[in-house]
Amino acid sequence: MQDTSPLYRQILADPNHYFEVSVVIGESGDLVTERGDTILFGGTAILVARSGPDSGFYGSQIFSLKTSSQMFGNDPEIGRAIAQEIELQMLQPSGDLPPMAQIVPYVRACTDTEQSEWLQQGVFYIDTRETTVSYDGLQILTLHGFDAMLMTEQEYSSTSIDWPATDINVVREIASKIGVTIDSRTEELMTGGYTYPLPTGYTLREMLGYIAAAYLGCFIITETGQLRLVSLLELPSDTALLVDSIGDHITFGGDRIKVG
Amino acid sequence: MATTEKINLLSRVASVDVAPTFTNYSKVIIHINDETVVESGDDTGRTLEIDDPFGSQELADQMLARLRGYQYQPLYASSALLDPAAEIGDGVSVKGIYSGIYQRTRTFNQLMPADIAAPHDEEINHEYKFVPAQERNFNRQIGNVKASLLIQAGLIEAKVSKESPTGQTSFSWALDDESHTWYANGSRVMRVNASGLEITGKITATSGYIGTSSKGFVISASAIYNGVTGLTDTAHDGVYVGTDGIVCGKGAFKADSKGNVSANNMTLTGILKIGGQNITAAALRSGAQSAYGWTQRDASGTSQAGRWTTGSGYGYDFNKATKPGAIEYPDSFTCKTIYCNKIVCDTYATSMGDMGPRSIGTASRVLGN
Numbered sequence: 101m102q103d104t105s106p107l108y109r110q111i112l113a114d115p116n117h118y119f120e121v122s123v124v125i126g127e128s129g130d131l132v133t134e135r136g137d138t139i140l141f142g143g144t145a146i147l148v149a150r151s152g153p154d155s156g157f158y159g160s161q162i163f164s165l166k167t168s169s170q171m172f173g174n175d176p177e178i179g180r181a182i183a184q185e186i187e188l189q190m191l192q193p194s195g196d197l198p199p200m201a202q203i204v205p206y207v208r209a210c211t212d213t214e215q216s217e218w219l220q221q222g223v224f225y226i227d228t229r230e231t232t233v234s235y236d237g238l239q240i241l242t243l244h245g246f247d248a249m250l251m252t253e254q255e256y257s258s259t260s261i262d263w264p265a266t267d268i269n270v271v272r273e274i275a276s277k278i279g280v281t282i283d284s285r286t287e288e289l290m291t292g293g294y295t296y297p298l299p300t301g302y303t304l305r306e307m308l309g310y311i312a313a314a315y316l317g318c319f320i321i322t323e324t325g326q327l328r329l330v331s332l333l334e335l336p337s338d339t340a341l342l343v344d345s346i347g348d349h350i351t352f353g354g355d356r357i358k359v360g
Numbered sequence: 361m362a363t364t365e366k367i368n369l370l371s372r373v374a375s376v377d378v379a380p381t382f383t384n385y386s387k388v389i390i391h392i393n394d395e396t397v398v399e400s401g402d403d404t405g406r407t408l409e410i411d412d413p414f415g416s417q418e419l420a421d422q423m424l425a426r427l428r429g430y431q432y433q434p435l436y437a438s439s440a441l442l443d444p445a446a447e448i449g450d451g452v453s454v455k456g457i458y459s460g461i462y463q464r465t466r467t468f469n470q471l472m473p474a475d476i477a478a479p480h481d482e483e484i485n486h487e488y489k490f491v492p493a494q495e496r497n498f499n500r501q502i503g504n505v506k507a508s509l510l511i512q513a514g515l516i517e518a519k520v521s522k523e524s525p526t527g528q529t530s531f532s533w534a535l536d537d538e539s540h541t542w543y544a545n546g547s548r549v550m551r552v553n554a555s556g557l558e559i560t561g562k563i564t565a566t567s568g569y570i571g572t573s574s575k576g577f578v579i580s581a582s583a584i585y586n587g588v589t590g591l592t593d594t595a596h597d598g599v600y601v602g603t604d605g606i607v608c609g610k611g612a613f614k615a616d617s618k619g620n621v622s623a624n625n626m627t628l629t630g631i632l633k634i635g636g637q638n639i640t641a642a643a644l645r646s647g648a649q650s651a652y653g654w655t656q657r658d659a660s661g662t663s664q665a666g667r668w669t670t671g672s673g674y675g676y677d678f679n680k681a682t683k684p685g686a687i688e689y690p691d692s693f694t695c696k697t698i699y700c701n702k703i704v705c706d707t708y709a710t711s712m713g714d715m716g717p718r719s720i721g722t723a724s725r726v727l728g729n
Contacts, residue, residue: 102445112443118470119444165468171448172462174481176382176432179410205468207444219444221468292422296414313410314419316427320448330449333430335460 179313192239223325283328374439390415
């Protein structure tokens with residue numbers, strides 16, 4: 101579960117809450133109207149940094165957005181490292197999107213009077229793009245992308261660590277190679293100290309799979325774009341705890357209340 | 361810090377599909393490579409199998425020890441109003457069923473609905489281990505067959521081998537930058553390189569050429585020929601060897617499958633055998649002398665079993681130059697019956713009693729007519 105603020109949880113407890121979505125694509129763009137027309141200042145487009153969800157695409161600019169993620173296929177498995185996918189239909193932005201531009205969706209909880217912080221919902225990279233024109237002349241851009249796990253589909257051809265290497269050092273090097281950091285839960289989980297020889301001829305993804313299998317789990321990229329090992333054995337025990345109407349735990353002095 | 365949490369969805373889902381909880385895992389199998397497999401545990405529960413070239417028996421034991429007691433709960437929930445902060449791996453309770461979120465498809469809108477699952481492919485979680493007959497037969501067929509494909513910078517090798525009660529068989533090929541070689545049971549059977557093709561063993565062809573289509577031998581299912589196109593072809597020079605016979609030189613020599621032989625000229629240096637008779641350069645010889653009642657002798661009177669000869673001094677001269685068409689024998693011979701129109705002789709033996717009352721003198725006499 102991602103970290104959330106008390107305000108977020110408070111808004112979620114409000115039965116009238118709803119969510120707002122924002123999508124940040126690339127590093128910068130031009131300021132546009134809701135129809136996508138570039139807003140000019142003295143004939144020049146106004147450059148805006150897309151550094152955060154507040155300056156991302158939102159509302160009627162986005163026609164549809166779906167993400168899918170999975171730990172394994174259609175049967176319980178271990179040793180997998182599967183990339184998340186994103187499918188985004190939106191108004192054609194005025195600026196050019198560079199190849200493999202980053203797509204980062206965000207979501208926040210809202211009521212009529214309050215808004216929570218933005219929660220990042222993945223980091224993806226454009227794989228394919230297609231532009232179509234709607235019946236009323238709007239240019240619609242359809243993007244499909246994967247997260248950084250797809251970058252592990254490369255051979256372990258160079259290294260900067262000593263071999264045989266411990267599993268966590270191998271994972272750190274792989275994370276570095278694909279430009280991500282490691283989720284802190286992964287470091288806590290990987291205490292086996294398994295060692296591996298230089299995996300010549302194997303891909304980064306295969307190595308992640310072999311290491312994950314030793315911990316009865318799979319690797320994923322989290323919503324914040326970090327490399328994470330998820331073990332089947334991590335599942336919290338099925339303890340019956342008192343919850344409120346939306347399923348949040350009711351606490352007493354900070355402690356959850358066990359039922360029955 | 362993010363944590364792995366249990367989320368209670370109560371009934372905030374459009375639909376839920378639940379299958380029975382899997383039985384406990386009791387066995388771990390690690391496939392290290394094609395030849396090496398390590399196992400830990402027994403067959404009393406479910407088996408977890410993985411491929412891991414870096415695996416070991418110790419790892420399999422450790423995995424099983426941690427896996428014991430774990431039970432997987434399949435679960436599908438559609439359009440779940442799931443907190444967007446939930447992550448893959450979190451626990452989720454839906455209508456009293458507790459499982460993990462291992463698959464999630466989210467639609468980004470004001471409700472943020474998600475289809476979540478702890479997927480499984482099985483309709484029923486069988487407790488009794490049953491292998492259908494077809495699967496069992498399939499396993500039996502391929503159980504001992506191994507295949508490998510090796511791709512390296514300078515070499516590609518493919519091999520299929522099979523273990524059976526009668527031994528191991530294998531077939532393979534290797535391709536490098538100089539040749540393509542095929543092996544059967546480890547021995548080379550064919551090799552192709554820049555200088556041509558080498559084959560060890562049987563060649564079967566129902567069509568094709570030895571040489572070229574214009575100058576070579578034609579191969580068909582029943583013949584191999586060059587020039588001559590068939591057994592009855594007398595228009596073309598060449599040679600034809602077929603199941604119906606052999607012919608060469610515009611029909612100058614022909615031998616068919618029924619034993620008929622024709623030749624413009626024939627020279628024999630050995631024996632020509634006709635029925636029981638042998639004809640050689642020196643003699644026309646009977647193979648069964650006694651059957652004809654002859655006792656041939658040479659000039660010295662020595663018996664020459666089964667011999668008719670044109671040599672001087674003994675034997676029979678069928679066509680002596682001085683007496684064309686006659687048989688002349690300078691010495692004596694004995695026989696039972698002679699059928700002929702005329703016998704001319706210088707002397708005769710009195711034992712030729714069946715000549716009847718005819719008187720034969722010592723001078724040349726004419727018998728019969």
